[in-house]
Amino acid sequence: MTAVSINFDRLLGRVTGIRGVVGAVVLDAEDGLVIAESILGGIRVNAVAALAASMYRRVSHTTKAAGHGPPDFVQLQAENGVLIALPGSCGTILAVIGELDLNIGLVKIELNKILVRQ
Amino acid sequence: MSLVNFTNKEITCKIVYYGPGRSGKTTNLLYVHSQVPTDRKGKMVSLATTTERTLFFDFLPIELGTISGFSTRFQLYTVPGQIYYNATRKLVLNGADGIVFVADSQARQLDENLESMRNLQENLLAEGVDIRTLPMVIQYNKQDLPSDLILSKEELDETLNFREVPSFKANAIAGEGVFESLKGVSELVLRRLGEEAPG
Amino acid sequence: MTGVRAVEQWAEAPLANFVRESGARLSLLTTTSGQVVAQYGFTRSIDVMAAAALGAGVVASTSLMTQMIGEVGYVKINNRGPGQGIFLAEFDTPRGKYVILAVYGSGSSAGLVQLFFEDLVEEITSSCPAPETRRVILAEDFERELNDNLAALFGRK
Amino acid sequence: MNDRIRILADELANNPVSLCFVELGALLRKIGDLTGAERVLAGGVARHPGHVEARSLYGEVLLDRGKLRDAFREWSEVVETEPRDVGARKGLGYLFYKGGQLDEALEHLEMALSIAPMDQQVRQAYSRIRKELESEETAASAAPRGAGDMMLADSRGRPLTGGLVTDGRDVSEEVAAYLVGVSDEAARSARMLKLGNWIWITTESGNGCLHISKPTDDSTLVLMGGPGVRPAEVEMRAESAAKTAKDWMDDSRVD
Numbered sequence: 001m002t003a004v005s006i007n008f009d010r011l012l013g014r015v016t017g018i019r020g021v022v023g024a025v026v027l028d029a030e031d032g033l034v035i036a037e038s039i040l041g042g043i044r045v046n047a048v049a050a051l052a053a054s055m056y057r058r059v060s061h062t063t064k065a066a067g068h069g070p071p072d073f074v075q076l077q078a079e080n081g082v083l084i085a086l087p088g089s090c091g092t093i094l095a096v097i098g099e100l101d102l103n104i105g106l107v108k109i110e111l112n113k114i115l116v117r118q
Numbered sequence: 119m120s121l122v123n124f125t126n127k128e129i130t131c132k133i134v135y136y137g138p139g140r141s142g143k144t145t146n147l148l149y150v151h152s153q154v155p156t157d158r159k160g161k162m163v164s165l166a167t168t169t170e171r172t173l174f175f176d177f178l179p180i181e182l183g184t185i186s187g188f189s190t191r192f193q194l195y196t197v198p199g200q201i202y203y204n205a206t207r208k209l210v211l212n213g214a215d216g217i218v219f220v221a222d223s224q225a226r227q228l229d230e231n232l233e234s235m236r237n238l239q240e241n242l243l244a245e246g247v248d249i250r251t252l253p254m255v256i257q258y259n260k261q262d263l264p265s266d267l268i269l270s271k272e273e274l275d276e277t278l279n280f281r282e283v284p285s286f287k288a289n290a291i292a293g294e295g296v297f298e299s300l301k302g303v304s305e306l307v308l309r310r311l312g313e314e315a316p317g
Numbered sequence: 318m319t320g321v322r323a324v325e326q327w328a329e330a331p332l333a334n335f336v337r338e339s340g341a342r343l344s345l346l347t348t349t350s351g352q353v354v355a356q357y358g359f360t361r362s363i364d365v366m367a368a369a370a371l372g373a374g375v376v377a378s379t380s381l382m383t384q385m386i387g388e389v390g391y392v393k394i395n396n397r398g399p400g401q402g403i404f405l406a407e408f409d410t411p412r413g414k415y416v417i418l419a420v421y422g423s424g425s426s427a428g429l430v431q432l433f434f435e436d437l438v439e440e441i442t443s444s445c446p447a448p449e450t451r452r453v454i455l456a457e458d459f460e461r462e463l464n465d466n467l468a469a470l471f472g473r474k
Numbered sequence: 475m476n477d478r479i480r481i482l483a484d485e486l487a488n489n490p491v492s493l494c495f496v497e498l499g500a501l502l503r504k505i506g507d508l509t510g511a512e513r514v515l516a517g518g519v520a521r522h523p524g525h526v527e528a529r530s531l532y533g534e535v536l537l538d539r540g541k542l543r544d545a546f547r548e549w550s551e552v553v554e555t556e557p558r559d560v561g562a563r564k565g566l567g568y569l570f571y572k573g574g575q576l577d578e579a580l581e582h583l584e585m586a587l588s589i590a591p592m593d594q595q596v597r598q599a600y601s602r603i604r605k606e607l608e609s610e611e612t613a614a615s616a617a618p619r620g621a622g623d624m625m626l627a628d629s630r631g632r633p634l635t636g637g638l639v640t641d642g643r644d645v646s647e648e649v650a651a652y653l654v655g656v657s658d659e660a661a662r663s664a665r666m667l668k669l670g671n672w673i674w675i676t677t678e679s680g681n682g683c684l685h686i687s688k689p690t691d692d693s694t695l696v697l698m699g700g701p702g703v704r705p706a707e708v709e710m711r712a713e714s715a716a717k718t719a720k721d722w723m724d725d726s727r728v729d
Contacts, residue, residue, distance in 0.1 A: 032428020213350020
């Protein structure tokens with residue numbers, strides 16, 4: 001196991017430890033391919049990666065057009081859950097799938113702590 | 119195997135030029151390419167080595183026109199002739215509808231011709247195809263060389279054409295026999311298509 | 318209108334779905350011998366054939382190489398250039414093996430193409446019929462038409 | 475064309491009361507000789523003040539020459555004589571629109587449409603002005619905090635009402651164009667990840683936040699918050715704006 005993947009594993013372990021988080025994937029922002037993942041069965045990991053990358057890219061076009069620059073945080077709220085995408089270092093994105101009542105405020109605080117420590 | 123679109127009435131056939139190294143397979147395709155008008159041919163794809171010998175295959179698609187209401191296309195392939203490229207030959211041979219076996223008429227190349235014919239038979243068998251059932255013509259190329267260097271059509275037929283398939287004398291560089299060989303194999307392929315169920 | 322041209326009709330809807338969902342610019346479904354089954358985005362049929370021949374060739378040779386190093390499984394290749402990417406993969410169906418080639422630009426990604434390739438395989442596997450047996454009826458004197466066409470092609474008319 | 479102009483000019487010179495001035499004026503306008511067209515038509519309508527077609531055309535030439543006031547006077551006189559002159563109605567509609575008097579513009583275009591219901595130019599102008607009028611009303615009711623931070627776009631990437639302004643620049647059209655892709659991807663992601671229907675998307679970046687939602691199947695609402703605005707606050711405003719937008723969309727739909 002490489003040093004990089006050890007870091008990702010630790011990061012994913014901490015993210016999935018947050019209450020209400022169902023799974024998390026580190027993905028390549030441009031390719032939409034999985035780099036590392038920690039996700040429960042029943043969810044297509046490659047779908048999370050491909051779709052989160054595509055959504056982040058499309059949202060970025062919009063925020064840039066609005067003069068806001070690329071987003072630091074994207075949240076898709078749906079009827080049965082939440083998909084969050086955050087840009088990471090070296091062209092990666094962290095995608096998080098959460099339950100409907102996920103405490104977004106707490107998630108943000110925790111993610112900030114985790115990302116700063118990485 | 120030929121692909122037939124009954125809705126749009128289109129037939130696409132794969133014809134492979136087979137034979138020993140340097141027998142003139144690519145030359146055949148180059149001549150066809152030079153003759154066919156631009157709107158009836160695709161790009162000639164050639165994967166050649168630095169010594170101008172075919173590494174992978176040459177490929178030339180041509181639009182033949184309408185036959186019995188079917189718009190007909192031919193995909194012409196050559197295989198690399200050298201013995202050590204047999205894996206590639208097998209790949210290209212896969213799904214062939216017809217073969218033009220290009221033999222080198224030079225007397226000293228007779229063994230290479232025989233070896234290549236045997237190799238063709240073997241590769242087809244590996245694909246589950248009996249050479250006796252596959253449309254094939256033989257082209258004796260380089261007939262323009264001095265007569266003391268080459269074998270006659272009759273001599274070559276005697277040795278190579280044990281199935282008594284249509285055979286043609288050729289000088290592919292000048293285009294002699296190229297048209298006739300393609301015409302010969304096309305007839306056989308289309309006739310077989312009418313006789314057998316396509317896959 | 319899906320924009321997909323299919324030689325075999327069962328391939329049209331699955332390829333149209335694949336193209337729409339993956340955002341591929343060009344796509345090509347071929348047999349392993351390089352015969353085109355369905356295509357999207359190519360303007361000239363003869364250019365399609367070159368892409369099909371090369372795609373099938375690459376899949377076949379990669380397959381051999383993987384066998385040489387003792388690997389088993391289907392070929393799946395992704396090549397990303399600065400502007401466009403190529404995805405090439407083979408898969409099995411009740412009708413035999415097929416090859417898919419997709420060219421995608423910045424509106425898509427390798428991840429999306431691979432994701433919807435999985436769906437394409439599933440769709441084709443469940444929808445393609447067993448090989449049927451239909452005869453091509455050629456006119457009795459088809460040789461005359463063939464000769465005329467070839468002669469015209471070679472400028473001998 | 476030049477031969478015809480020469481023939482007509484000769485005829486007019488020989489017979490100044492000839493009605494050929496109308497054709498001559500139209501041809502001169504066509505070749506871009508606006509000064510010539512104005513001179514010929516001015517002379518003609520002075521001699522034939524009851525020639526409605528000539529006066530309507532004269533109005534157009536005046537407009538081409540940038541003499542808006544004169545064009546207005548000419549067309550107003552035309553509609554007094556002939557209220558059903560489509561050209562003059564179109565012209566007046568345009569002049570009122572330019573002057574920002576949308577209600578008046580609409581009135582003239584409505585009249586033009588009743589006479590020539592298939593005239594594409596009139597139909598387009600009419601629907602554009604109607605939309606602008608409605609958007610003014612909606613923006614006034616739905617955006618109490620001021621314009622430029624809220625927009626409703628249609629499902630084909632066009633702004634419907636409201637607008638987004640960043641650093642004094644109107645970014646509505648650009649944002650609307652990208653919203654379709656966002657909305658489609660959100661729907662697909664939510665469906666494929668088994669999250670059900672999507673409700674909204676919120677984004678945060680250094681310069682502020684965006685809130686994107688779908689008040690109806692065929693529209694997307696976007697609210698923009700500046701650097702100091704909290705995303706939760708934008709989210710609350712978005713909820714009430716979505717209700718207003720939904721009502722507005724339902725009212726605007728033609729049965």
